[in-house]
Amino acid sequence: xxxxxxxxxxxxxxxxxxxxxxxxxxxxxxxxxxxxxxxxxxxxxxxxxxxxxxxxxxxxxxxxxxxxxxxxxxxxxxxxxxxxxxxxxxxxxxxxxxxxxxxxxxxxxxxxxxxxxxxxxxxxxxxxxxxxxxxxxxxxxxxxxxxxxxxxxxxxxxxxxxxxxxxxxxxxxxxxxxxxxxxxxxxxxxxxxxxxxxxxxxxxxxxxxxxxxxxxxxxxxxxxxxxxxxxxxxxxxxxxxxxxxxxxxxxxxxxxxxxxxxxxxxxxxxxxxxxxxxxxxxxxxxxxxxxxxxxxxxxxxxxxxxxxxxxxxxxxxxxxxxxxxxxxxxxxxxxxxxxxxxxxxxxxxxxxxxxxxxxxxxxxxxxxxxxxxxxxxxxx
Amino acid sequence: xxxxxxxxxxxxxxxxxxxxxxxxxxxxxxxxxxxxxxxxxxxxxxxxxxxxxxxxxxxxxxxxxxxxxxxxxxxxxxxxxxxxxxxxxxxxxxxxxxxxxxxxxxxxxxxxxxxxxxxxxxxxxxxxxxxxxxxxxxxxxxxxxxxxxxxxxxxxxxxxxxxxxxxxxxxxxxxxxxxxxxxxxxxxxxxxxxxxxxxxxxxxxxxxxxxxxxxxxxxxxxxxxxxxxxxxxxxxxxxxxxxxxxxxxxxxxxxxxxxxxxxxxxxxxxxxxxxxxxxxxxxxxxxxxxxxxxxxxxxxxxxxxxxxxxxxxxxxxxxxxxxxxxxxxxxxxxxxxxxxxxxxxxxxxxxxxxxxxxxxxxxxxxxxxxxxxxxxxxxx
Numbered sequence: 001x002x003x004x005x006x007x008x009x010x011x012x013x014x015x016x017x018x019x020x021x022x023x024x025x026x027x028x029x030x031x032x033x034x035x036x037x038x039x040x041x042x043x044x045x046x047x048x049x050x051x052x053x054x055x056x057x058x059x060x061x062x063x064x065x066x067x068x069x070x071x072x073x074x075x076x077x078x079x080x081x082x083x084x085x086x087x088x089x090x091x092x093x094x095x096x097x098x099x100x101x102x103x104x105x106x107x108x109x110x111x112x113x114x115x116x117x118x119x120x121x122x123x124x125x126x127x128x129x130x131x132x133x134x135x136x137x138x139x140x141x142x143x144x145x146x147x148x149x150x151x152x153x154x155x156x157x158x159x160x161x162x163x164x165x166x167x168x169x170x171x172x173x174x175x176x177x178x179x180x181x182x183x184x185x186x187x188x189x190x191x192x193x194x195x196x197x198x199x200x201x202x203x204x205x206x207x208x209x210x211x212x213x214x215x216x217x218x219x220x221x222x223x224x225x226x227x228x229x230x231x232x233x234x235x236x237x238x239x240x241x242x243x244x245x246x247x248x249x250x251x252x253x254x255x256x257x258x259x260x261x262x263x264x265x266x267x268x269x270x271x272x273x274x275x276x277x278x279x280x281x282x283x284x285x286x287x288x289x290x291x292x293x294x295x296x297x298x299x300x301x302x303x304x305x306x307x308x309x310x311x312x313x314x315x316x317x318x319x320x321x322x323x324x325x326x327x328x329x330x331x332x333x334x335x336x337x338x339x340x341x342x343x344x345x346x347x348x349x350x351x352x353x354x355x356x357x358x359x360x361x362x363x364x365x366x367x368x369x370x371x372x373x374x375x376x377x378x379x380x
Numbered sequence: 381x382x383x384x385x386x387x388x389x390x391x392x393x394x395x396x397x398x399x400x401x402x403x404x405x406x407x408x409x410x411x412x413x414x415x416x417x418x419x420x421x422x423x424x425x426x427x428x429x430x431x432x433x434x435x436x437x438x439x440x441x442x443x444x445x446x447x448x449x450x451x452x453x454x455x456x457x458x459x460x461x462x463x464x465x466x467x468x469x470x471x472x473x474x475x476x477x478x479x480x481x482x483x484x485x486x487x488x489x490x491x492x493x494x495x496x497x498x499x500x501x502x503x504x505x506x507x508x509x510x511x512x513x514x515x516x517x518x519x520x521x522x523x524x525x526x527x528x529x530x531x532x533x534x535x536x537x538x539x540x541x542x543x544x545x546x547x548x549x550x551x552x553x554x555x556x557x558x559x560x561x562x563x564x565x566x567x568x569x570x571x572x573x574x575x576x577x578x579x580x581x582x583x584x585x586x587x588x589x590x591x592x593x594x595x596x597x598x599x600x601x602x603x604x605x606x607x608x609x610x611x612x613x614x615x616x617x618x619x620x621x622x623x624x625x626x627x628x629x630x631x632x633x634x635x636x637x638x639x640x641x642x643x644x645x646x647x648x649x650x651x652x653x654x655x656x657x658x659x660x661x662x663x664x665x666x667x668x669x670x671x672x673x674x675x676x677x678x679x680x681x682x683x684x685x686x687x688x689x690x691x692x693x694x695x696x697x698x699x700x701x702x703x704x705x706x707x708x709x710x711x712x713x714x715x716x717x718x719x720x721x722x723x724x725x726x727x728x729x730x731x732x733x734x735x736x737x738x739x740x741x742x743x744x745x746x747x748x749x750x751x752x753x754x755x756x757x758x759x760x
Contacts, residue, residue, distance in 0.1 A: 004396040004535070004620050006555070008627035009389040010634070016384040039636045041727040105544045111633070112725035133513065136538065136551040136633070155384070160516065164485045171516040172552055175386070240384050247388035253491070253516075254390070256419045345492035347421040 012251070016155045016179040016239055018232075022143070023064040033178060034114065035074050037139070042112040047078040047103060049127045051086035051119025054145045057188035061118075078107040086123035088276045091162045100130035109138050114177075116141040118185070120193075121153040121280065125171070128159030132174035142176045145185035147197030147231070148281045151238035152204075155179050157251055167268065173252040181239070183232055194231075195317050196281030198223060199263075201238035202312060203288055207262045208245075210357025212237055217308065220315040258344075262351040262359055263287030266325070269336025273324040285318035289380070290325070293373040294365075295353040305356050310380055321377045330371045337365060392631070396535050396559040396619055398612075402523070403444040413558060414494065415454045417519070422492035427458040427483060429507045431466035431499025434525045437568035441498075458487040466503035468656045471542045480510035489518050494557075496521040498565070500573075501533040501660065505551070508539030512554035522556045525565035527577030527611070528661045531618035532584075535559050537631055547648065553632040561619070563612055574611075575697050576661025578603060579643075581618035582692060583668055584625070587642045590737025592617055597688065600695040638724075642731040642739055643667030646705070649716025653704040665698035669760075670705070673753040675733040678746075685736050690760055701757045710751045717745060 022030045034046065048065055055061060062081045069077035082103055090096050100115075109115060115138050117127035124142050131140035144154030160171025186194070198216075205213035215237070222230040245260050253259065267287035271280060278286075289310060296306040313320050325333055341348040351359045402410045414426065428445055435441060442461045449457035462483055470476050480495075489495060495518050497507035504522050511520035524534030540551025566574070578596075585593040595617070602610040625640050633639065647667035651660060658666075669690060676686040693700050705713055721728040731739045 002398045002616065004616075004623050005393070006396065006535075006623050006627060007391070007393040008631050009391045010632050011387070011389045013385070013387040016386065018382045039727070042636070042725045043727075044725075101543070101550075105546070105549065108722065110722065110725035112636070133550045133552060135549065136540065136553055155386075158516065163481070166485070169485065169515065170481075170513045172513060173516055236382065236384075243384050243386045247386060251388050252390050256422070256492070342488065342490065345422045345490035347419075347423075 012157075012175045014175055014178050016181060016243060018181045018183070018236060020183045022180055022182045022184075023061070023068045025067065030180060031068065031072065031075075037177065038112060043076070044074065045076045045078055045107065045109055045113040047107055047109050047113070047115050048081045049100060049103075049115065049117045049119075049123075050081060050083045051123040051145060052083050053086050053120065054118050054185060055083045058185070078103075078109075080107070086120045088122050088271070088280075090126050091122050091160070091168075094161075096126055097130055097161055100127060101134055104130065104134045104138065109134070111135050111138055114139045114141055116143060118143040118145055119149075120144070120146040121149040124149055124154050125159050125168075126161050128174060128176070129161050129171055132159055132172045137174060140174070140176045142179045143185075144179065144181060146189060146193055147186060147195075147235060148200055149197070150181045150186070151197055151235040152200035152242050154181075155239045155243055156246060167272075175251075181235065183228070186231065187228070191226075191317075192279065192282075194226060195224070196279040196285075198234065198316055199281045199285040199288060199313075199318065200242075201234050202309075203262050203284060204238055204241045204245075204260055206288065206292075206309065206353060206356060207260070207351060207359030208241055208357065210355070212241070213312075213356050217312050220312055224316050256347075258349055258351070258361065262353075263289075263291050265337060265340040265350060266290050266333065268340065269333060270322055270324055273327065273332055274322065278322065282318065285313050286320055286322055286325070286377075289313055289320035289377055290370075290373055291350070291352060293376050293380075294370055297369050297373060297376075298352065298366075300352060300354045300360070301356070305353075308356065320380060325374045326378070330374060333370070333374065334367055337367070337370075392537075392555045394555055394558050396561060396623060398561045398563070398616060400563045402560055402562045402564075403441070403448045405447065410560060411448065411452065411455075417557065418492060423456070424454065425456045425458055425487065425489055425493040427487055427489050427493070427495050428461045429480060429483075429495065429497045429499070429503075430461060430463045431503040431525060432463050433466050433500065434498050434565060435463045438565070458483075458489070460487070466500045468502050468542075468651070468660075470506050471502050471540070471548075474541075476506055477510055477541055480507060481514055484510065484514045484518065489514070491515050491518055494519045494521055496523060498523040498525055499529075500524070500526040501529040504529055504534050505539050505548075506541050508554060508556065509541055509551055512539055512552045517554060520554065520556045522559045523565075524559065524561060526569060526573055527566060527575075527615060528580055529577070530561045530566070531577055531615040532580035532622050534561075535619045535623055536626060547652075555631075561615065563608070566611065567608070571606075571697075572659065572662075574606060575604070576659040576665075578614065578696055579661045579665040579668060579693075579698065580622075581614050582689075583642050583664060584618055584621045584640055586668065586672075586689065586733060586736060587640065587731060587739030588621055588625070588737065590735070592621070593692075593736050597692050600692055604696050636727075638729055638731070638741065642733075643671050645717060645720040645730060646670050646713065648720065649713060650702055650704055653707065653712055654702065658702065662698065665693050666700055666702055666705070666757075669693055669700035669757055670750075670753055671730070671732060673756050673760075674745075674750055677749050677753060677756075678732065680732060680734045680740070681736070685733075688736065700760060705754045706758070710754060713750070713754065714747055717747070717750075
């Protein structure tokens, strides 16, 4: 037997840039980024895809984008700005993916041109997937418009759509070339959307960073009252921790490394059980509460530590229980654990807490204890 | 403006393993590879996808695969072995992609399980694409069955399907976890398929390796007469040069680096103009001849060097001209150059020769001289 060995590393770099009113004429951050990116010999176009939720709250946006790119020789703005619904349902609709691909084809977006997407997490998932598979990847820019996408999902390297009724059955690992976190998009969020993404900051703080957890405790009331400066700091630190986790680990999950998914196994199932009536961030808050109670019953964290977690979630306004957890004698929840195991490929891996700021991976769950955790949560 | 900088490298390694009769029970190369791959804690399955052309010529194959995996505890063979047509048309048919994805879903192939594909270049393109997007990438093994896929396309990192009538409009860069080049599959190739892939070896020799070009000259007759040892050496060296090119450059073509595509701009257009009646390798032979004549007319290679290239192609039995080159007063060919430029994103880059074994990139083509090259080729 003879063989040829192939071995190489592919470098990826991108910045998460914090800015405000990125399409106002005096803000040149975005245009300068575009002008300086890549080979100057290529004619570059930029296509915008906008989440309908953003478009409704920022009616000036299409006009602002057009003004922003007027008189720019280095770049050609595709005049048609595509607007379509965001939210989880966008990931279930093959027609949305098809429409984006058609636009990329029709407007001649090539591997050196840009597709910029403005929207929430689900919207960025589908636009990122389309950008990743068209021409084996066009240059993709993410402009997350929600707390959750700015502090977690939008700054990462995954994309995906649902298929065969399965979450993210189709997708790739495809880093964007840049992420622009524009604080202006957060101001128009409903209280529910303003709040829900904070659970991802709590998640990452709980398993990685006690100091950040304590900061969240100290600033929970201010965030609940929509204090912007405090919220922006939370987003920055959470995004930073998520970005660090990706680069310090196995970014494309080629081995058996796990993403940051404390509280997520139950959250995924809850989203399906409630037909996505609860937001991902709200489901994560409940998932965190559940796995924290379980961690306590396993004598890994103290009653006092558990109480601090529950108090933080409640201060922010999160529900920590949903009746769907107990549905069908809790068998539906049990199925969620099995599905999570299948998704991982045979070996179950669940993150639990051993302290505030310190997670640990376990490969077994005592489901009787988990059922007990649900009951405790109900009356907490 | 504040920002978070993200930077990481993703390592990829895979071997191109040369073997013979890989599913015979005494050949443990393949099973040992599978057993030793990845985390032993994961339950692994393997799904086979087989090109109908291979299945017809190797009727024993499904049975041999089943015997090979019988009594293997470490691995579960999916009993259904999928067989479907190969060739370029498989890349035009969305139903084929859908069928593979359905099989991956139905049989519970996860990110730690394997999809092994046995077939020619187009077949491997679509199976590789399905494997890359399902669950954000299942472990993919390529078993190329033709000269062209064993010496070039099968050992690389690209996949793709045609969409909107455009070649490889959808695709990704996704290295396989291994390539198994089984010489036994070559024995049943038609003379036409045996020959056509050799053009890719000539291509890479001409732009990179004079010694290999001279070896090809010295062994052309033997290859034309189906000397296996000589053919296997050609495949090994060509695969080696292609593998080295990928790792020494920009494997995912994130910058503006070019793949090894000497002679390919005209080849792509010829395939479309002839409705894929000529094989990719045959089109590449003509494309090489055309760009070699042009290189000579630009006084970059001598008449003697040009004659050696033409002689090598003819000795192997290649046609070096096709009437479609001159169709519509050569305007169709001219459009091919424009499409190639569009595909590249604005700046035209064509590889020409400056010597046997040395290519050079140019950014302009004198189309009057190219038309003259077509006329010369017609009478060569």
